[in-house]
Amino acid sequence: MKAPILSAGRLYCDLVFANTPRLPTFGTEVFAPGLSLHAGGGAFITGATLSALGHSVWQFSTLPARPFDSVALADLAAHGVVATATAAAGENVDPQVTVAIAHAGDRAFLTRADGPAIPDPASLDFAKFAHLHIGELSTLEEMPELLERARAANMTVSLDCGWQDSYAPNVGQLIAAIDVFLPNESEVAALSAIGIPENCAPLTVIKGGKTGARARTRTSDTWTYKSTTQVEVLDATGAGDAFNAGFLSCWLNKIPLEQCLTKGNEHGTAAVQAFGGASYLTQMETA
Numbered sequence: 001m002k003a004p005i006l007s008a009g010r011l012y013c014d015l016v017f018a019n020t021p022r023l024p025t026f027g028t029e030v031f032a033p034g035l036s037l038h039a040g041g042g043a044f045i046t047g048a049t050l051s052a053l054g055h056s057v058w059q060f061s062t063l064p065a066r067p068f069d070s071v072a073l074a075d076l077a078a079h080g081v082v083a084t085a086t087a088a089a090g091e092n093v094d095p096q097v098t099v100a101i102a103h104a105g106d107r108a109f110l111t112r113a114d115g116p117a118i119p120d121p122a123s124l125d126f127a128k129f130a131h132l133h134i135g136e137l138s139t140l141e142e143m144p145e146l147l148e149r150a151r152a153a154n155m156t157v158s159l160d161c162g163w164q165d166s167y168a169p170n171v172g173q174l175i176a177a178i179d180v181f182l183p184n185e186s187e188v189a190a191l192s193a194i195g196i197p198e199n200c201a202p203l204t205v206i207k208g209g210k211t212g213a214r215a216r217t218r219t220s221d222t223w224t225y226k227s228t229t230q231v232e233v234l235d236a237t238g239a240g241d242a243f244n245a246g247f248l249s250c251w252l253n254k255i256p257l258e259q260c261l262t263k264g265n266e267h268g269t270a271a272v273q274a275f276g277g278a279s280y281l282t283q284m285e286t287a
């Protein structure tokens with residue numbers, strides 16, 4: 001069996017209020033017809049999708065504080081993701097929760113992120129893993145030691161970006177030191193605005209929503225573009241994370257770049273047609 005993938009990043013408990021008739025306003029109350037609780041965050045969605053694609057995946061995250069830890073652990077188990085390398089939240093840390101209010105085909109989010117995103121990397125033996133995926137750039141900025149440990153263990157490394165209002169001064173060096181960088185178009189524009197070139201990483205894969213995705217290596221002059229199928233969007237949450245898994249599943253098997261993009265699009269496009277980032281997996285043929 002192949003060495004497992006380590007998926008590191010902030011792990012949330014998502015409280016998703018479905019089909020809300022309107023958004024709440026001050027002084028009023030809105031009753032939602034449905035509520036569901038799920039594990040959330042890029043590292044979880046990408047890891048769960050890679051697991052559905054037949055990879056062995058370990059989650060490397062701090063759990064949301066009680067009582068929401070049990071929701072995250074149940075979802076990890078349901079998706080076949082190993083939870084051994086997760087750690088309980090510290091005392092006095094707020095529960096890491098996202099409230100999502102789904103209304104008229106869109107969602108409003110209210111999130112509390114608190115405490116360290118991941119446990120101390122020294123607590124884990126990296127030697128048994130083949131690949132590290134980091135769910136968001138902010139986690140790498142917070143814990144650059146993660147990259148040092150992965151490199152010392154000869155692991156390959158991929159990194160999603162996620163939206164940030166500001167960046168660490170060494171962000172360019174961090175991105176240059178991983179193998180595959182997977183931002184979306186607006187994240188790459190924000191990085192360009194602070195002088196980080198689009199080809200900073202050895203391989204950059206840029207997700208472009210309904211247009212699909214493009215990729216190029218650091219040394220190539222040209223982008224490889226891959227469009228996707230036009231579909232009706234039910235909920236775009238986590239599409240980028242699902243794309244990552246489709247792409248990486250092929251890339252890790254050394255499949256040509258165009259096919260990696262096609263597989264990424266397949267998963268991203270499937271994800272926008274279902275609520276939540278990982279729920280489409282139960283509906284999709286993953287073979």
Ligand SMILES: Nc1ncnc2c1ncn2[C@@H]1O[C@H](COP(=O)(O)OP(=O)(O)OP(=O)(O)O)[C@@H](O)[C@H]1O
Pocket residue numbers: 183184185206207208209210211212213228229230231233236237238239240241242243264265266267268269272
């Ligand atoms: N409207 C759409 N129609 C078809 N496919 C889509 C659509 N939107 C997104 N996708 C697919 O999902 C992929 C990722 O979407 P997107 O570019 O929105 O990523 P993202 O902004 O990182 O998403 P996330 O909200 O998960 O961070 C796209 O590359 C594409 O394959």
Ligand SMILES: [Mg+2]
Pocket residue numbers: 160161162183184240241
């Ligand atoms: Mg994204």
